[in-house]
Protein backbone atom coordinates (compact mmCIF):
# COMPACT_ATOMS: atom_id res chain seq x y z
CA UNK A 1 0.00 0.00 0.00
CA UNK A 2 1.38 3.36 -0.98
CA UNK A 3 1.73 5.74 1.93
CA UNK A 4 2.72 8.73 -0.07
CA UNK A 5 0.34 10.82 -2.01
CA UNK A 6 2.30 11.51 -5.13
CA UNK A 7 -0.50 12.16 -7.57
CA UNK A 8 -0.81 15.60 -9.01
CA UNK A 9 -3.45 17.66 -7.29
CA UNK A 10 -6.93 16.83 -8.55
CA UNK A 11 -7.80 19.19 -11.34
CA UNK A 12 -11.35 20.20 -11.84
CA UNK A 13 -12.21 19.43 -15.41
CA UNK A 14 -14.83 16.73 -14.92
CA UNK A 15 -17.74 16.43 -12.54
CA UNK A 16 -16.13 13.50 -10.73
CA UNK A 17 -12.92 15.42 -10.20
CA UNK A 18 -14.85 18.46 -9.04
CA UNK A 19 -16.69 16.37 -6.49
CA UNK A 20 -13.44 14.94 -5.17
CA UNK A 21 -11.94 18.40 -4.86
CA UNK A 22 -15.12 19.63 -3.20
CA UNK A 23 -15.03 16.82 -0.62
CA UNK A 24 -11.40 17.69 0.12
CA UNK A 25 -12.47 21.29 0.75
CA UNK A 26 -15.03 20.10 3.32
CA UNK A 27 -12.76 17.48 4.88
CA UNK A 28 -9.68 19.70 5.09
CA UNK A 29 -11.58 22.61 6.63
CA UNK A 30 -12.78 20.27 9.37
CA UNK A 31 -9.41 18.56 9.88
CA UNK A 32 -7.33 21.73 10.09
CA UNK A 33 -9.88 23.52 12.28
CA UNK A 34 -9.88 20.49 14.59
CA UNK A 35 -6.08 20.28 14.65
CA UNK A 36 -5.75 23.95 15.62
CA UNK A 37 -8.38 23.67 18.39
CA UNK A 38 -6.57 20.62 19.79
CA UNK A 39 -3.60 22.91 20.47
CA UNK A 40 -5.63 24.45 23.31
CA UNK A 41 -5.79 21.14 25.20
CA UNK A 42 -4.47 21.71 28.70
CA UNK A 43 -3.63 25.40 28.22
CA UNK A 44 -7.03 27.10 27.77
CA UNK A 45 -7.83 30.09 30.02
CA UNK A 46 -10.28 28.07 32.15
CA UNK A 47 -11.08 24.40 32.68
CA UNK A 48 -14.54 24.85 31.12
CA UNK A 49 -13.01 26.44 28.03
CA UNK A 50 -10.50 23.61 27.82
CA UNK A 51 -13.36 21.07 27.85
CA UNK A 52 -15.35 23.01 25.27
CA UNK A 53 -12.48 23.55 22.83
CA UNK A 54 -11.39 19.89 23.03
CA UNK A 55 -14.94 18.73 22.43
CA UNK A 56 -15.42 21.09 19.51
CA UNK A 57 -12.08 19.91 18.10
CA UNK A 58 -13.30 16.32 18.38
CA UNK A 59 -16.49 17.16 16.49
CA UNK A 60 -14.39 18.59 13.66
CA UNK A 61 -12.08 15.58 13.53
CA UNK A 62 -15.12 13.28 13.43
CA UNK A 63 -16.63 15.30 10.61
CA UNK A 64 -13.32 15.22 8.69
CA UNK A 65 -13.24 11.45 9.16
CA UNK A 66 -16.70 11.07 7.63
CA UNK A 67 -15.75 13.13 4.56
CA UNK A 68 -12.45 11.25 4.10
CA UNK A 69 -14.29 7.91 4.37
CA UNK A 70 -16.47 9.01 1.48
CA UNK A 71 -13.36 10.08 -0.48
CA UNK A 72 -11.72 6.69 0.08
CA UNK A 73 -14.72 5.10 -1.64
CA UNK A 74 -14.82 7.33 -4.71
CA UNK A 75 -11.25 8.57 -5.20
CA UNK A 76 -9.11 5.92 -6.96
CA UNK A 77 -5.80 7.30 -5.60
CA UNK A 78 -6.98 7.08 -1.98
CA UNK A 79 -6.12 4.00 0.08
CA UNK A 80 -7.41 4.91 3.54
CA UNK A 81 -8.43 7.79 5.77
CA UNK A 82 -5.03 8.11 7.44
CA UNK A 83 -3.29 8.43 4.08
CA UNK A 84 -5.62 11.26 3.12
CA UNK A 85 -5.33 13.05 6.43
CA UNK A 86 -1.62 12.62 7.08
CA UNK A 87 0.26 11.81 3.88
CA UNK A 88 -0.55 14.62 1.50
CA UNK A 89 1.75 17.53 0.82
CA UNK A 90 0.83 21.09 1.64
CA UNK A 91 -0.39 22.06 -1.85
CA UNK A 92 -2.79 19.07 -1.83
CA UNK A 93 -4.86 20.46 1.06
CA UNK A 94 -7.88 22.58 0.07
CA UNK A 95 -9.03 24.15 3.32
CA UNK A 96 -9.59 27.91 3.45
CA UNK A 97 -6.68 29.84 4.99
CA UNK A 98 -8.88 31.06 7.86
CA UNK A 99 -8.74 27.70 9.63
CA UNK A 100 -4.95 27.32 9.39
CA UNK A 101 -4.21 30.69 11.02
CA UNK A 102 -2.53 30.34 14.41
CA UNK A 103 -4.78 30.31 17.49
CA UNK A 104 -3.19 33.53 18.74
CA UNK A 105 -4.76 34.59 22.01
CA UNK A 106 -8.20 33.34 23.08
CA UNK A 107 -9.85 36.29 21.28
CA UNK A 108 -8.23 35.33 17.99
CA UNK A 109 -9.39 31.72 18.38
CA UNK A 110 -12.93 32.99 19.06
CA UNK A 111 -12.79 35.34 16.06
CA UNK A 112 -11.74 32.45 13.80
CA UNK A 113 -14.32 30.09 15.26
CA UNK A 114 -17.17 32.59 15.02
CA UNK A 115 -16.50 33.59 11.41
CA UNK A 116 -15.91 29.97 10.38
CA UNK A 117 -18.78 28.33 12.27
CA UNK A 118 -21.35 30.86 11.02
CA UNK A 119 -20.23 30.12 7.44
CA UNK A 120 -20.18 26.39 8.19
CA UNK A 121 -23.67 26.57 9.68
CA UNK A 122 -25.27 28.01 6.54
CA UNK A 123 -23.18 25.80 4.24
CA UNK A 124 -24.20 22.60 6.03
CA UNK A 125 -27.80 23.72 6.30
CA UNK A 126 -27.83 23.86 2.48
CA UNK A 127 -25.82 20.66 1.99
CA UNK A 128 -28.08 18.58 4.25
CA UNK A 129 -30.83 19.14 1.67
CA UNK A 130 -28.65 18.50 -1.41
CA UNK A 131 -29.15 15.83 -4.09
CA UNK A 132 -26.11 13.70 -3.16
CA UNK A 133 -27.50 11.40 -0.46
CA UNK A 134 -24.14 10.70 1.19
CA UNK A 135 -23.14 14.38 1.34
CA UNK A 136 -26.59 15.22 2.69
CA UNK A 137 -26.33 12.54 5.42
CA UNK A 138 -22.88 13.64 6.62
CA UNK A 139 -23.93 17.30 6.48
CA UNK A 140 -27.13 16.61 8.44
CA UNK A 141 -25.24 15.07 11.32
CA UNK A 142 -22.47 17.70 11.24
CA UNK A 143 -25.03 20.50 11.14
CA UNK A 144 -26.35 19.59 14.58
CA UNK A 145 -22.85 19.89 16.03
CA UNK A 146 -22.05 23.11 14.16
CA UNK A 147 -25.13 24.71 15.75
CA UNK A 148 -23.42 24.37 19.12
CA UNK A 149 -20.05 25.65 17.78
CA UNK A 150 -21.74 28.73 16.35
CA UNK A 151 -23.50 29.40 19.65
CA UNK A 152 -20.36 28.97 21.66
CA UNK A 153 -18.19 31.25 19.52
CA UNK A 154 -20.90 33.92 19.15
CA UNK A 155 -21.50 34.04 22.91
CA UNK A 156 -17.80 34.54 23.63
CA UNK A 157 -17.42 37.12 20.89
CA UNK A 158 -20.31 39.05 22.41
CA UNK A 159 -18.96 38.76 25.93
CA UNK A 160 -15.43 39.85 25.02
CA UNK A 161 -16.49 42.59 22.60
CA UNK A 162 -19.02 44.08 25.00
CA UNK A 163 -16.82 43.42 28.03
CA UNK A 164 -14.01 45.43 29.56
CA UNK A 165 -11.89 47.96 27.68
CA UNK A 166 -9.09 45.44 27.39
CA UNK A 167 -11.27 42.55 26.23
CA UNK A 168 -12.95 44.84 23.69
CA UNK A 169 -9.62 46.03 22.34
CA UNK A 170 -8.24 42.50 22.04
CA UNK A 171 -11.41 41.16 20.41
CA UNK A 172 -11.34 43.96 17.84
CA UNK A 173 -7.65 43.37 17.11
CA UNK A 174 -8.30 39.64 16.68
CA UNK A 175 -11.12 40.29 14.21
CA UNK A 176 -8.92 42.65 12.21
CA UNK A 177 -6.25 39.94 11.92
CA UNK A 178 -8.48 37.10 10.69
CA UNK A 179 -11.19 39.03 8.82
CA UNK A 180 -9.83 38.94 5.25
CA UNK A 181 -9.29 35.20 5.41
CA UNK A 182 -12.99 34.53 6.00
CA UNK A 183 -13.82 35.82 2.54
CA UNK A 184 -11.95 32.99 0.87
CA UNK A 185 -14.98 30.87 1.83
CA UNK A 186 -17.17 32.91 -0.54
CA UNK A 187 -14.82 33.06 -3.52
CA UNK A 188 -15.95 30.09 -5.61
CA UNK A 189 -13.30 27.53 -6.52
CA UNK A 190 -13.81 25.68 -9.82
CA UNK A 191 -15.13 22.79 -7.71
CA UNK A 192 -17.63 25.05 -5.90
CA UNK A 193 -18.80 26.27 -9.26
CA UNK A 194 -19.29 22.83 -10.85
CA UNK A 195 -20.90 21.36 -7.73
CA UNK A 196 -23.33 24.26 -7.69
CA UNK A 197 -24.20 23.60 -11.33
CA UNK A 198 -24.77 19.96 -10.41
CA UNK A 199 -27.29 21.01 -7.77
CA UNK A 200 -25.10 19.80 -4.90
CA UNK A 201 -23.33 22.87 -3.54
CA UNK A 202 -25.24 26.05 -2.69
CA UNK A 203 -24.75 29.44 -4.32
CA UNK A 204 -21.94 31.02 -2.32
CA UNK A 205 -23.36 34.50 -2.91
CA UNK A 206 -26.45 33.44 -0.94
CA UNK A 207 -24.35 31.94 1.82
CA UNK A 208 -22.31 35.14 1.94
CA UNK A 209 -25.47 37.28 2.28
CA UNK A 210 -26.69 35.14 5.21
CA UNK A 211 -23.23 35.20 6.80
CA UNK A 212 -22.86 38.98 6.48
CA UNK A 213 -26.28 39.55 7.92
CA UNK A 214 -25.58 37.46 10.99
CA UNK A 215 -21.96 38.57 11.49
CA UNK A 216 -22.77 42.27 11.14
CA UNK A 217 -25.58 41.98 13.68
CA UNK A 218 -23.34 40.07 16.05
CA UNK A 219 -20.53 42.63 15.79
CA UNK A 220 -22.99 45.46 16.30
CA UNK A 221 -24.34 43.80 19.46
CA UNK A 222 -20.77 43.22 20.64
CA UNK A 223 -19.96 46.94 20.06
CA UNK A 224 -17.24 45.92 17.60
CA UNK A 225 -16.65 47.52 14.25
CA UNK A 226 -16.64 45.69 10.94
CA UNK A 227 -13.04 45.53 9.70
CA UNK A 228 -12.29 46.93 6.26
CA UNK A 229 -12.10 44.19 3.69
CA UNK A 230 -8.63 44.31 2.28
CA UNK A 231 -7.08 41.40 0.45
CA UNK A 232 -9.57 38.79 -0.69
CA UNK A 233 -7.38 36.76 -3.03
CA UNK A 234 -6.45 33.79 -0.84
CA UNK A 235 -6.41 30.64 -2.96
CA UNK A 236 -5.78 27.66 -0.70
CA UNK A 237 -9.25 26.27 -1.37
CA UNK A 238 -8.89 26.28 -5.14
CA UNK A 239 -5.13 25.98 -5.73
CA UNK A 240 -3.59 24.72 -2.50
CA UNK A 241 -1.62 27.95 -2.03
CA UNK A 242 -1.44 28.37 1.74
CA UNK A 243 -0.17 30.89 4.26
CA UNK A 244 3.23 30.39 5.84
CA UNK A 245 1.51 28.86 8.88
CA UNK A 246 0.32 25.71 7.13
CA UNK A 247 3.74 24.07 6.79
CA UNK A 248 4.37 24.23 10.54
CA UNK A 249 0.93 22.87 11.29
CA UNK A 250 1.45 19.91 8.93
CA UNK A 251 4.96 19.23 10.25
CA UNK A 252 3.46 18.63 13.68
CA UNK A 253 0.25 16.91 12.56
CA UNK A 254 1.93 14.52 10.11
CA UNK A 255 4.98 13.68 12.19
CA UNK A 256 3.93 10.19 13.29
CA UNK A 257 2.74 8.92 9.90
CA UNK A 258 5.81 10.37 8.19
CA UNK A 259 8.26 8.98 10.74
CA UNK A 260 6.54 5.60 11.21
CA UNK A 261 4.61 4.86 7.98
CA UNK A 262 1.55 2.63 8.47
CA UNK A 263 1.65 3.16 12.21
CA UNK A 264 -1.51 1.93 13.92
CA UNK A 265 -2.70 2.17 17.50
CA UNK B 266 -29.61 -18.11 15.33
CA UNK B 267 -32.73 -15.92 15.33
CA UNK B 268 -33.06 -12.17 15.10
CA UNK B 269 -34.24 -12.12 18.74
CA UNK B 270 -31.09 -13.91 19.87
CA UNK B 271 -28.94 -11.39 17.99
CA UNK B 272 -30.84 -8.52 19.61
CA UNK B 273 -30.36 -10.15 23.03
CA UNK B 274 -26.61 -10.16 22.45
CA UNK B 275 -26.60 -6.53 21.31
CA UNK B 276 -28.65 -5.62 24.39
CA UNK B 277 -25.59 -6.71 26.44
CA UNK B 278 -23.34 -4.18 24.71
CA UNK B 279 -23.20 -0.92 26.62
CA UNK B 280 -21.93 2.51 25.70
CA UNK B 281 -18.60 2.84 27.57
CA UNK B 282 -19.51 6.43 28.47
CA UNK B 283 -22.99 5.52 29.79
CA UNK B 284 -22.41 2.03 31.15
CA UNK B 285 -26.00 1.18 32.06
CA UNK B 286 -27.43 1.90 28.59
CA UNK B 287 -27.16 -0.57 25.74
CA UNK B 288 -26.53 0.32 22.11
CA UNK B 289 -30.15 -0.68 21.41
CA UNK B 290 -31.57 1.57 24.12
CA UNK B 291 -29.43 4.43 22.81
CA UNK B 292 -30.95 3.99 19.35
CA UNK B 293 -27.63 3.15 17.66
CA UNK B 294 -28.94 -0.08 16.09
CA UNK B 295 -31.22 0.68 13.17
CA UNK B 296 -31.85 -2.91 12.14
CA UNK B 297 -30.51 -6.44 12.24
CA UNK B 298 -30.80 -8.75 9.23
CA UNK B 299 -30.01 -12.44 8.91
CA UNK B 300 -28.73 -12.65 5.36
CA UNK B 301 -27.89 -16.39 5.64
CA UNK B 302 -28.14 -18.94 8.50
CA UNK B 303 -24.85 -17.78 9.97
CA UNK B 304 -24.49 -14.31 8.54
CA UNK B 305 -25.69 -11.08 10.13
CA UNK B 306 -25.90 -7.53 8.87
CA UNK B 307 -26.07 -4.93 11.64
CA UNK B 308 -27.25 -1.48 10.57
CA UNK B 309 -25.50 0.87 12.91
CA UNK B 310 -25.81 4.62 13.30
CA UNK B 311 -23.10 6.53 15.13
CA UNK B 312 -24.15 9.32 17.49
CA UNK B 313 -21.81 12.33 17.38
CA UNK B 314 -19.28 12.68 14.52
CA UNK B 315 -16.39 12.69 16.96
CA UNK B 316 -17.76 10.16 19.44
CA UNK B 317 -14.68 8.25 20.58
CA UNK B 318 -16.85 5.31 21.68
CA UNK B 319 -17.94 4.42 18.13
CA UNK B 320 -14.88 2.35 17.22
CA UNK B 321 -14.95 0.53 20.54
CA UNK B 322 -18.66 -0.28 20.23
CA UNK B 323 -18.21 -1.65 16.70
CA UNK B 324 -15.34 -3.85 17.88
CA UNK B 325 -17.47 -5.17 20.68
CA UNK B 326 -20.38 -5.96 18.34
CA UNK B 327 -18.01 -7.99 16.13
CA UNK B 328 -16.45 -9.78 19.06
CA UNK B 329 -19.70 -10.67 20.87
CA UNK B 330 -21.40 -11.96 17.74
CA UNK B 331 -18.33 -13.97 16.80
CA UNK B 332 -18.24 -15.53 20.29
CA UNK B 333 -21.90 -16.45 19.83
CA UNK B 334 -20.96 -18.40 16.70
CA UNK B 335 -21.93 -15.98 13.94
CA UNK B 336 -19.48 -16.49 11.09
CA UNK B 337 -20.14 -13.54 8.83
CA UNK B 338 -20.81 -10.18 10.42
CA UNK B 339 -21.20 -7.01 8.46
CA UNK B 340 -21.66 -3.67 10.21
CA UNK B 341 -23.20 -1.20 7.81
CA UNK B 342 -23.00 2.43 8.88
CA UNK B 343 -26.29 4.14 8.24
CA UNK B 344 -26.05 7.92 8.62
CA UNK B 345 -29.50 8.86 7.39
CA UNK B 346 -31.71 9.83 9.10
CA UNK B 347 -29.18 11.13 11.62
CA UNK B 348 -29.18 9.86 15.17
CA UNK B 349 -31.16 12.00 17.58
CA UNK B 350 -31.79 12.12 21.33
CA UNK B 351 -35.50 12.08 20.48
CA UNK B 352 -35.21 8.35 19.87
CA UNK B 353 -34.51 7.63 23.56
CA UNK B 354 -37.20 5.39 25.04
CA UNK B 355 -38.82 6.33 28.41
CA UNK B 356 -36.84 3.46 29.96
CA UNK B 357 -33.65 4.88 28.50
CA UNK B 358 -34.41 8.31 30.02
CA UNK B 359 -34.94 6.68 33.42
CA UNK B 360 -31.68 4.74 33.11
CA UNK B 361 -29.82 7.94 32.25
CA UNK B 362 -31.11 9.47 35.50
CA UNK B 363 -30.02 6.39 37.43
CA UNK B 364 -26.53 6.86 35.97
CA UNK B 365 -26.46 10.43 37.31
CA UNK B 366 -27.04 12.02 33.90
CA UNK B 367 -29.94 14.42 33.42
CA UNK B 368 -31.77 13.45 30.21
CA UNK B 369 -32.47 15.91 27.35
CA UNK B 370 -35.00 18.48 28.58
CA UNK B 371 -38.17 19.24 26.54
CA UNK B 372 -37.65 23.00 26.92
CA UNK B 373 -34.14 22.84 25.50
CA UNK B 374 -34.30 23.40 21.76
CA UNK B 375 -31.70 21.47 19.80
CA UNK B 376 -28.72 23.64 18.89
CA UNK B 377 -29.62 26.28 21.46
CA UNK B 378 -27.56 26.87 24.57
CA UNK B 379 -28.42 24.50 27.39
CA UNK B 380 -30.65 26.40 29.89
CA UNK B 381 -28.69 28.39 32.49
CA UNK B 382 -30.95 27.16 35.30
CA UNK B 383 -33.52 24.55 36.17
CA UNK B 384 -32.42 21.24 34.64
CA UNK B 385 -33.70 18.73 37.27
CA UNK B 386 -30.92 17.18 39.37
CA UNK B 387 -30.75 13.42 38.67
CA UNK B 388 -29.79 12.81 42.32
CA UNK B 389 -32.35 14.79 44.35
CA UNK B 390 -34.80 16.00 41.64
CA UNK B 391 -34.34 19.62 42.72
CA UNK B 392 -34.67 22.16 39.91
CA UNK B 393 -32.48 24.62 41.80
CA UNK B 394 -29.52 23.87 39.53
CA UNK B 395 -27.13 25.93 37.43
CA UNK B 396 -25.15 25.44 34.23
CA UNK B 397 -21.39 25.31 34.80
CA UNK B 398 -20.23 24.56 31.27
CA UNK B 399 -22.02 24.06 27.94
CA UNK B 400 -19.52 21.31 27.15
CA UNK B 401 -19.05 18.64 29.78
CA UNK B 402 -17.13 15.39 30.04
CA UNK B 403 -17.98 14.58 26.40
CA UNK B 404 -19.27 16.67 23.50
CA UNK B 405 -22.79 15.29 23.98
CA UNK B 406 -23.06 16.55 27.57
CA UNK B 407 -23.14 19.84 29.48
CA UNK B 408 -22.03 20.23 33.09
CA UNK B 409 -24.44 21.41 35.82
CA UNK B 410 -24.38 21.72 39.57
CA UNK B 411 -27.28 21.19 41.95
CA UNK B 412 -27.60 24.00 44.54
CA UNK B 413 -29.79 21.86 46.82
CA UNK B 414 -27.58 18.78 47.22
CA UNK B 415 -24.33 20.31 45.92
CA UNK B 416 -23.72 17.53 43.42
CA UNK B 417 -22.27 18.36 39.98
CA UNK B 418 -23.87 16.33 37.21
CA UNK B 419 -23.85 15.80 33.44
CA UNK B 420 -26.78 16.81 31.26
CA UNK B 421 -27.33 15.01 27.95
CA UNK B 422 -27.82 17.81 25.41
CA UNK B 423 -30.54 17.56 22.77
CA UNK B 424 -29.03 16.35 19.52
Ligand SMILES: [Zn+2]
Nearest residue numbers: 386389411414
Ligand atom coordinates in the same frame (compact mmCIF):
# COMPACT_ATOMS: atom_id res chain seq x y z
ZN1 LIG C 1 -29.44 17.61 43.73
